[in-house]
Amino acid sequence: MVPTAAILLIGNELLSGKIRDQNGHFLATVLRRRGIRLIEMVTVADELADIGDALLRLLQRTPLVFTSGGVGPTHDDVTLEALARATGRTLVRNQAMEAILRDHFGATITPEALSMADVPDGTVLRAERGWPVLRLDLESPGQGLRAIPHEARIYILPGIPELCRAKIEALEGIPGELPDGGGWALEVLHTSLDESDLAASLDRVVAGFREVEIGSYPRWTADEDGRLRCVVRITFEARGDAIAQARAARDALAAALGADALITPPPA
């Protein structure tokens, strides 16, 4: 079984286009490398109901959810309260988190800063050097407004890209913390054929290699005369036990298309 995960990005600034997501994309690449299948990525506003609804819906699909954003001290940081409400937990002052905050802010710490230590009951701290990652484990059968069909784990990551990235890397550095899907392989082929001309051959390879995820991505580039030329990039991905199949699927399509249709080396 390939492990799965979902990403819940939280922030009005993402929906208004003021910020282009970096965190979701970075985490997606980490999950891919580990052989974990990301099944959905969703962006919602800084609203209690929106966050809670999205969380519970994602937990129906996968036992592993990463959130990013909304954990600071201001009015628009409502992620911790939203997760607590959605999972039927109270917010409780976490002593270790309080110590980290007092150490950081010193004697003049404000109530708003301290509120960042109020986390859903049962939250544990991981990757504690610097700002910790909050992890909330849910036992099966699930708590909350809707039953969750399995044990689940929620990683609560910050929205600030530099911090988020550092925390993901820190989690990766803890042995056994994140699932291991047995790795992942990617093979690529480029062709000058139009997608519609290669579709029939591609369909046969797709049918013959069910464990390989095959994607086809056309890109137009202008040649010297300014005429648009289409190059299609075809990717073959496999996880865990099926890793060797990615190469075999690529070779099968290359043979079916013929050497003249292939572009080697690949275009820049």
Added chain:
Amino acid sequence: MVPTAAILLIGNELLSGKIRDQNGHFLATVLRRRGIRLIEMVTVADELADIGDALLRLLQRTPLVFTSGGVGPTHDDVTLEALARATGRTLVRNQAMEAILRDHFGATITPEALSMADVPDGTVLRAERGWPVLRLDLESPGQGLRAIPHEARIYILPGIPELCRAKIEALEGIPGELPDGGGWALEVLHTSLDESDLAASLDRVVAGFREVEIGSYPRWTADEDGRLRCVVRITFEARGDAIAQARAARDALAAALGADALITPPPA
């Protein structure tokens, strides 16, 4: 009433992190500029059920959904079939679309290329110069697996970023095609105060300007000594009739924090 919209991004390549989204972000900026509130952006795999479920869920929240991706001729292009199934429509050959495809591909057109003209019954073509945008209108009460509580409109955009962007701009060029939320205003303030020190003042401004969406975004930058210094960017957004409130809210917070706390001009 501020008009709302949702974005449904479709593509395994986004979930695997091979591609970082551009289309959703670009469309988000267009919607913001028009005063349309984007309530959710979701990325799903090239799977019939995932696309259909996401579409019907988003249509419960808003009457305007933009999809991007999955409209080419290969096995992983299943968006049109997914939208048809979810809305209870059959796929029918669109004559105008067929003519465009035959003109593009010529006499040697393949069945796979022609299949791009098989669209959900009732789809109309918009922005027809070059590749058209497909628009599917749903009457109220909604069709499909779940009732949709209002009339709805789905714009079906391509996944290739250059094409997607061109098509969004083309839609904007058609008078009356996209909703007009009466415009939008953004005011910004930068402060050297820590978020937790400004939270109380910020809360009062938030309470006093309910029609203004206020966001607070810390960013760490290293000073000359390599010491991390935090700058907080605070944004004030308003739409339609409330546009003038954005400036008033900014000025109220600036007065509350005092000139010493403000960074002017804003940092690079």
